[in-house]
Amino acid sequence: MTVPSLASSLSDSVAAAARRGMADLAPQLRRSAHADFQADGVLAAARTLRRNPRQVAAEVVDHLPEDGLVATAVVAGPGFVNIELADRALLAQLARRVGDDRLGVGTPEAGVTTVIDYSQPNIAKEMHVGHLRSTVIGDALVRVLEHLGGTVVRRNHIGDWGTQFGMLIQYQVEHPEPVPGDTGTMGRLATLYRLARAQFDTDSAFADRARRRVVALQASDPSTVAAWQDIVDESTRYFTDVYDRLGVRLTDADTVGESAYNAALPAIADELERGGVAVTSDGALCVFFDDLRGPDGEPTPLIVRKRDGGFGYAATDLAALRQRVVELHADRLLYVVDARQARHFRMVFDTARRAGWLPPTVPAVHVAFGTVLGPDGRPFKTRAGDTVRLVDLLTEAVDRAREVVAAKNPGLTGAALDERAWQVGIGAVKYADLATNRTRDYVYDPERMLALAGNTGVYLQYAHARVRSILARAADGGDITVDVTATLEPAEKALILDLDAFADTLVEVVAGHEPHRLCGYLYRLAQTFTTFYEHCPVLRATGPRRGNRLALCHLTGETLRTGLHLLGIPTPDHL
RNA sequence: GCGCCCGUAGCUCAGCGGAUAGAGCAGGGGACUUCUAAUCCCAAGGCCGCAGGUUCGAAUCCUGCCGGGCGCACCA
The missing domain is CATH 1.10.730.10 (Isoleucyl-tRNA Synthetase; Domain 1)
Known part of the structure; x- marks a missing residue:
């Protein structure tokens, strides 16, 4: 059973007292060092009434209902109403909360579906302290929403697609001998990533072969896809292990990687283009915004489809957003992501609104968090070995x-x-x-x-x-x-x-x-x-x-x- | 250049228009024959970055500066 707080009951009482006196009033109730509660709203109300605030406060005090909640109410200072509550009322409230197995907490989120995106580690990379914030904040929000009766769909939007897989798979193909490192702890994949990266950066012929491998992956070449799937599975097992160690409620079922939206991307681009939301610029399909410009004064677009025909993460995020609204029936979208992505999310949300995929009734919020900096005040690097492993x-x-x-x-x-x-x-x-x-x-x-x-x-x-x-x-x-x-x-x-x-x-x-x-x-x-x-x-x-x-x-x-x-x-x- | 975030005690941070700006840590002084001292109490420590403005009232809202971080076309 929901037990309204004493603060809210008292707020109602003060508002009612004010109405019986003279006017509407937002009580602005707060805890105080001078009393159990103080009501500050009288001061603001007195101004609009052009009356003496202390006089108005006195009338509010006189009209307070005698329901046993208030023990004493006095006017103080320029027109505060200081209120002490009756012990009996406090004890009765204690009894109500003790007697309820939910401590009297209501379910204001009942009937509301929230889709929340958090954690977002990258396949074949270690989780680091940056992932900790997203994971821990997201997990806490999930728990609170659910406790308030809400329906929550967790989405771990992992980075499981992109050009780096060409490099990883190609390296494995060319070096079939086992890469050292324990498969259960990410050691093997981390080593593989380092080796492949090194060769990619120094051997242009290998880089070309890696790029062709990306094309093979995108074309669903069976052996390439199988190699990709192995890498994804190995990483996912590792993530699950980390989540267990963290005591975070994220499971395989919550993991929907970027690759899951591949099939939807062409339609996303087509619809944006047909609707006139996106236009082609420099060969790329772009969405422009009046107030977003780069250092050269030229507008900065959201690039939905690259000049080479490939899709970037903007298209993926749009496809995911639409799916969350249309298929998951989200009433609210949350993205627990580093604050550096602020502009990206602004563009994505704005584009989705224009495209009609995000109704005005559905808020989309970038739940931004600050960057984790190193001792030198610089952000942690993800490529060089400086990262602290989670x-x-x-x-x-x-x-x-x-x-x-x-x-x-x-x-x-x-x-x-x-x-x-x-x-x-x-x-x-x-x-x-x-x-x-x-x-x-x-x-x-x-x-x-x-x-x-x-x-x-x-x-x-x-x-x-x-x-x-x-x-x-x-x-x-x-x-x-x-x-x-x-x-x-x-x-x-x-x-x-x-x-x-x-x-x-x-x-x-x-x-x-x-x-x-x-x-x-x-x-x-x-x-x-x-x-x-x-x-x-x-x-x-x-x-x-x-x-x-x-x-x-x-x-x-x-x-x-x-x-x-x-x-x-x-x-x-x-x- | 434009945009977003941030400037509060030596350090790390609360404070979403209200009375005397609060915690923790560090440093100083105290308290365990008591329901757990991983605790508590006392003292000390502040031009709330600066300057205007709005208001009965501003750390809080607005404007402009100063200082720091981040972002700004095909990486995610």
């Missing part, structure tokens, strides 16, 4: 976590230690990636990413574990009956108010496609719980207070567990 980063994170875990829990060994180290290490990496505004660039810093103190994943895991510990020690563990007649201490009150904001926060996360808001919320909640933990004994409390505090622990634990789960971060019962 698996190495994960291994290091888990190894470091294992050291800390083992030091804190000498009794923990073997598989149990490995499990705990994985939970803590992966949690640290994901939290570091999710906790900040995704649009900023950031310098890759393993020290910071793997830190296990302060505002980190482990802090939240720790807070969760302490809650669980209390609940486990409570002999009457099941008795979390809320007594609404009790009085609340400040720390209890603050905790209820924070807990109550969970559902609203999830809605914000979806609205802005910003998982970092959930991180910020959970961190605040964990801090508020810690204050409660330090000030309010639970197990030693007596009378109604004990049940209430156990209920607070229960709801805090469930909220932390659910919230962290939505970020893809594990929540062990013990740390």
Whole structure:
């Protein structure tokens, strides 16, 4: 059952009070250091009414409904309305959330289909830290959308097509002897890529043969296609292994590579051309935009079909977009991709709108994230050997976590230690990636990413574990009956108010496609719980207070567990 | 040249028009016979890049600068 937040109920009350007084008013309710909530909207309303704001505020206070929610309401400062809520109402809200297996979180996404494109590694290449952001952010958004009742179609748009395959396959044909390296870890393909690349760059005759191999691949030459398929399969097995290690819900079923759209590309070009959206320029089929120009002042087009008749990724993205709208019935399209692709997506979305493939009712959003920079402030290179392999980063994170875990829990060994180290290490990496505004660039810093103190994943895991510990020690563990007649201490009150904001926060996360808001919320909640933990004994409390505090622990634990789960971060019962 | 993103404490970052701008890290001082000290408390640390404008009120919105990153025709 959906439980509206106290903030939203109170907002309704204030708006109603204002209407009974004089005018419409957006309450603009927010948490405050001076009261439980403050309503700022009176100030703006007073201006349009050309009236004294404090007087208007006083009338709002007078007209507030007497429904037991508000304990005190006073006018403060230039015309703020400061509101304290009644303990009884707070406890009743606690009881409602504790009593619901979804913690009162609604399903505003029910009936909405979102197609979300994320991760996008390239066949025959290592996954690196850049893929981490897309994968982790995309996974978190998927989880939140699904939790809010939405239908989500995951799309891993892998780079499985292009000229580099000619080079790889041709090299294999000419060097049938086994390439060194373990097939399960991408070592073999990485070596193959390096060798083929080196010869391609230095041996023009080989480069020509590689290009002819590309033509053979495009012409569906059986042996060439078979060789391509082997490479794709080997890479895909590797990706799946990485996703498992990351604890990310991406599977083979979600993988639809660029090659899947090959058959649709000619029709894409034809329709654009027939509709007058695309025109031929310099032999290439192009879509132009009034406001997009290059350094020379000439317009910069989206190139749908190259002069040589081949298709680039613009055509592929358009075909994928159309398929997602028409066949998958997407109500919303998300692309979790590096911010450097901003112009590309603008052009693709604009083209799709013009072509009529993207109805005005379907938003298409480039969920951009900042570039991962090296210590020198330059982006990581993908070709030269400087890239940090994602698996190495994960291994290091888990190894470091294992050291800390083992030091804190000498009794923990073997598989149990490995499990705990994985939970803590992966949690640290994901939290570091999710906790900040995704649009900023950031310098890759393993020290910071793997830190296990302060505002980190482990802090939240720790807070969760302490809650669980209390609940486990409570002999009457099941008795979390809320007594609404009790009085609340400040720390209890603050905790209820924070807990109550969970559902609203999830809605914000979806609205802005910003998982970092959930991180910020959970961190605040964990801090508020810690204050409660330090000030309010639970197990030693007596009378109604004990049940209430156990209920607070229960709801805090469930909220932390659910919230962290939505970020893809594990929540062990013990740390 | 044009476009997008970003300038907040020594460092890394929150803050989506509201009262005295907040965290973490680093550095200083304290707190474990207590439900987990992977924690907490105290002190210190700020022309919110600069200058105008809008507003009762601006770190937040607008304009112009300065500084940094990225992107701009057949790679993806």
